[in-house]
Amino acid sequence: MIILGGSASTGLAERVAKELGQKPAEVEIKRFPDGEKYIRIHDDVKDKGVAIIQSLYRTPDEYIFEYLIIADTLRDMGASSIVGVIPYLAYARQDSRFYPGEALTSASVAKLFEAAGTTSVLTIDCHLHRLGDVSKVFKVPARNLSAMPSLGKYARDILRPKNPIVVAPDEEAEQWAGTVAKELGAEHTHFTKRRIREEGQTSSRLELDTGKTEFKGRDVVFTDDIISTGATIAGAAKACKKKGARRMFVLATHPVLAEGAIKRIRASGISKIIATDTIPSAISKVSVAPVLSAALRNTL
Ligand code: R5P
Numbered sequence: 001m002i003i004l005g006g007s008a009s010t011g012l013a014e015r016v017a018k019e020l021g022q023k024p025a026e027v028e029i030k031r032f033p034d035g036e037k038y039i040r041i042h043d044d045v046k047d048k049g050v051a052i053i054q055s056l057y058r059t060p061d062e063y064i065f066e067y068l069i070i071a072d073t074l075r076d077m078g079a080s081s082i083v084g085v086i087p088y089l090a091y092a093r094q095d096s097r098f099y100p101g102e103a104l105t106s107a108s109v110a111k112l113f114e115a116a117g118t119t120s121v122l123t124i125d126c127h128l129h130r131l132g133d134v135s136k137v138f139k140v141p142a143r144n145l146s147a148m149p150s151l152g153k154y155a156r157d158i159l160r161p162k163n164p165i166v167v168a169p170d171e172e173a174e175q176w177a178g179t180v181a182k183e184l185g186a187e188h189t190h191f192t193k194r195r196i197r198e199e200g201q202t203s204s205r206l207e208l209d210t211g212k213t214e215f216k217g218r219d220v221v222f223t224d225d226i227i228s229t230g231a232t233i234a235g236a237a238k239a240c241k242k243k244g245a246r247r248m249f250v251l252a253t254h255p256v257l258a259e260g261a262i263k264r265i266r267a268s269g270i271s272k273i274i275a276t277d278t279i280p281s282a283i284s285k286v287s288v289a290p291v292l293s294a295a296l297r298n299t300l
Contacts, residue, residue: 001083001296002043006054006070008063012087012277012289013053019293025050029066039069046078051122051296056090057256057279064090064109068116075117083299084118087278087288088254089126095137096130110137122295124278124288125225125253129172145295147276147288148176148223151251152183154286159249159272161219165189169224169236176223180251184221189213191236216244227252227275230261234268241269250274253288255281 004025005013017024026042052074054067071082091105106128113121121142126134134142155161164186168177170193181188220240222233233250240248248270255275262283265273277284 001299002045002048002050003296004041004043004050004052004070004074006052006063006066008057008066009053009055009087011280012055012287012292015277015287015289016051016053016085016293016296019289020297027070037066037069039066039073041070041073041077045074047080049081049083049299050074050079051083051085053085053087053292055088055278056086057088057254060090064112068112071113071116071118079117081119082117083296084113084121085292085296086121087124087276087292088256089123089134092123092127092134092137093129095128106131106137110139114138114140120299122292124276124291125176127225143295145288145291146176146179147253147278147286147291148179148251149183150286150288150291151223151253151274151276152180154274155180155221155249155251156183159221159274161186161221161247161249163218164221165213165215165218166221166223167191167236167240169193169222169232173224176225176253180221180223186221187213191239193232215240217246220245220248222248222250222270224250224252226254226256227261227265227273228256229258230264233270234264237265237268237270245269247271252276253278255279255283257281257283 002025003017013024028040030038056063091109094105123134123144126144134144166177166181166188168174168190174190177188249272252275273283274285275283276286276288
């Protein structure tokens with residue numbers, strides 16, 4: 001299997017290729033003065049499987065288009081299979097038509113990927129709250145992997161929380177809190193997020209219904225798939241602080257990090273914010289390369 005990194009994920013592609021004992025494919029990507037891209041793949045891919053690693057963050061539309069061109073070119077060059085490795089799958093959140101006429105972007109993106117020749121897909125902690133699984137979005141085989149066991153191990157070995165409680169900021173994140181709690185040998189609980197949808201706008205309110213759970217003097221480890229504005233985690237942290245939490249940490253798979261997110265989270269009392277390299281960032285301390293390479297090894 002040839003590993004090819006799109007311009008969104010060159011670093012991650014190098015780490016995945018290294019795990020597999022190889023070098024990533026040589027791809028030349030340049031921009032013409034009018035903004036168009038020139039793409040050239042230097043490797044011979046005829047009758048070979050190729051994994052395109054391309055995370056869809058910050059400028060997702062640009063990265064999607066680049067992916068489509070690369071996949072179509074690989075198909076033309078005779079690649080035998082094309083695995084779309086999309087660690088952060090943009091547009092996954094719009095997996096339902098909430099109002100008539102809304103674009104069902106998760107489905108549209110999947111159709112484009114398939115039309116360009118993608119034969120299977122790998123994602124990581126994909127945000128599909130209503131559909132539940134990425135295999136329901138794509139017609140080709142699609143598998144969602146998780147970074148939470150690796151993040152949990154990081155918490156256990158590096159953060160070393162004392163008398164920890166793992167907290168999910170909403171019901172959907174409870175699955176990840178459970179995984180991390182298992183690594184830490186700790187208990188876990190979750191907030192309830194009430195989403196208020198009004199035409200074109202979504203706001204939310206967090207409610208903590210933890211019953212008899214004691215927070216006083218305990219270290220809290222928050223887990224979530226995405227940190228975007230940081231408002232969800234900051235809200236949860238403030239509530240736990242009020243209940244007497246000691247140190248507070250956050251583990252998240254995708255550091256989307258809208259402007260001001262880190263500042264907002266720190267101001268809520270959280271001392272360490274740890275994420276993965278599905279999106280390169282200053283807090284990307286845990287690599288998903290081992291998880292991806294293990295999955296790709298099985299498809300070799
Ligand atoms: C929501 O359901 C997600 O799992 C995250 O909690 C959310 O995307 C985080 O967004 P923000 O950082 O803007 O609160």
